[in-house]
Amino acid sequence: MEGKEISISLCMIVRNEEITIARCLDSVKGIPDEIVIVDTGSSDRTKEIVKEFTDKIFDFNWIDDFAAARNFAFSKATTDYIVWLDADDVFTESDREKFLKLKKSLDPLMDVVNMPYLLAFDQFGAVTFSLRRNRLVKRSRNFRWIGAVHEYLEVYGHVLNSDICVTHKGIGGDDSDRNLKIYKKRKANGESFSPRDLYYYANELSDHQLYSQAIESYQEFLETGKGWVEDNISACGKLADCYQKLEIKDKQLEYSFKSFEYASPRAEFCCRIGFYFLSAEQYEQGVFWYKLATQLEKPIDSWGPMIEACWTWLPHLQLCVCYDRLGKHELAYEHNEIARKYRPENTQVLYNKNYLEGVLGKSKKQEINKELANNLEEEVE
Structure with a gap:
């Protein structure tokens, strides 16, 4: 009824x-x-x-x-x-x-x-x-x-x-200084910031490219030990971003790993770490982290920010790059094809496809595609 x-x-x-x-x-x-x-x-x-x-x-x-x-x-x-x-x-x-x-x-x-x-x-x-x-x-x-x-x-x-x-459906043109001005006014008045205030104040500082000040506020937030778990995880990502902007690579990696203290690995952070190693030309390590991103189960009803690419096509595209650099062209092609199922019009994916088909030759390409199709059928069943 x-x-x-x-x-x-x-x-x-x-x-x-x-x-x-x-x-x-x-x-x-x-x-x-x-x-x-x-x-x-x-x-x-x-x-x-x-x-x-x-x-x-x-x-x-x-x-x-x-x-x-x-x-x-x-x-x-x-x-x-x-x-x-x-x-x-x-x-x-x-x-x-x-x-x-x-x-x-x-x-x-x-x-x-x-x-x-x-x-x-x-x-x-x-x-x-x-x-x-x-x-x-x-x-x-x-x-x-x-x-x-x-x-x-x-x-x-x-x-x-x-x-x-x-x-x-934002249209831009907002008063981008408004929130930062409010925080600075409160701070100037001697107001004590809650952990949540510290986190969002740090976000505003980071958005305005005040990376050193943002790092201080993110660290102060994490040191309270009282932040919401999703904010803790996001703060680790934001800290990694700030250190990347400041070209302090060891800290960039440190805070990516620190996110694992608050929850099991998320695909977003696996992709971050994978990119760190890919950029350092440490391709085997890159493969490990990107592959882990593809194996994680996407959370249902998650309250944290979700970057869909990290849970779908991006790690496969990056695995293609890593495997290509390692000379494992068949594996590179396989992962590029998986990425193509998610993003059939992506220019990088299409470039990789043409390049790898040239490297592998027509017969090998057909063999890999047949194997991929069989694997997908088994997954469906």
Whole structure:
């Protein structure tokens, strides 16, 4: 028996979003029963556009605190559940339809629904970078946003892991110094940073190419021993990146390995280490790490950032390079063909194919392709 359909408030904070806000609100058609828009100081047509979708528009005096603004928006909701988006987010039509089905079928005992957040795509439209966010929450739980910058929604209770995706469609042109300025202002005021603040402050420093300062903040974050495991792992990757920019290679490798202290090896770090050895022309070591990346089981419902290439085609492409340098052209061709199944139009993959077919000759190529086809059939069976 189908239960009662839940009611939903869409709560958003906006400022100068005239380019994206209509696209966002068009994409949610039928999902929210009310739309609550909190404007933090627009000087463009944002509010004028929003009036076509809702009359629940509120002004909020900006105080350099994203959590405060989001909590204010949540306080204006009146329905069973609250969903939140940013103005440059959308639901695709297929995800909108999934959400409408969820609206009719969601167990009212459920407190939280989290959803994948798709952040980057390749030229073919395939997702290259994603993570999960708590996206739909029961209003009566009074969940709160925490953190002036890079805020998060503190939740508990019954949680549903959904496959309904939110797609980020940024257009660039944001005030890229805004978050860093907020952190520096807080620091100048003598505010004590939480481990999470240290991590995100380090991210801002790194994004602004202040690598030495970023390293200090990442290290301070890890030394607290109180970071979320996914942030710990990401910090190791960010530290490796910073040391790579500063051309300090031993530290680059050290922090790639340090990620294994927090969780079993991830394909992203195996590829990092593989690239380190490939760049050093230590091809056997490169083979070991890239091969390990191909053997790992991709986590389901992971909350950490996922670089899809590292779990699919990239390690095979790099194995092709390593094996070619080792003179093992048949193995190089095999792995390039596997990469080609994922990325049939990739220029590097096609170049490798033509080059290796020239090295191997037609008969050997056909023999390898036949063996690969047989192996794939066995996997399917």
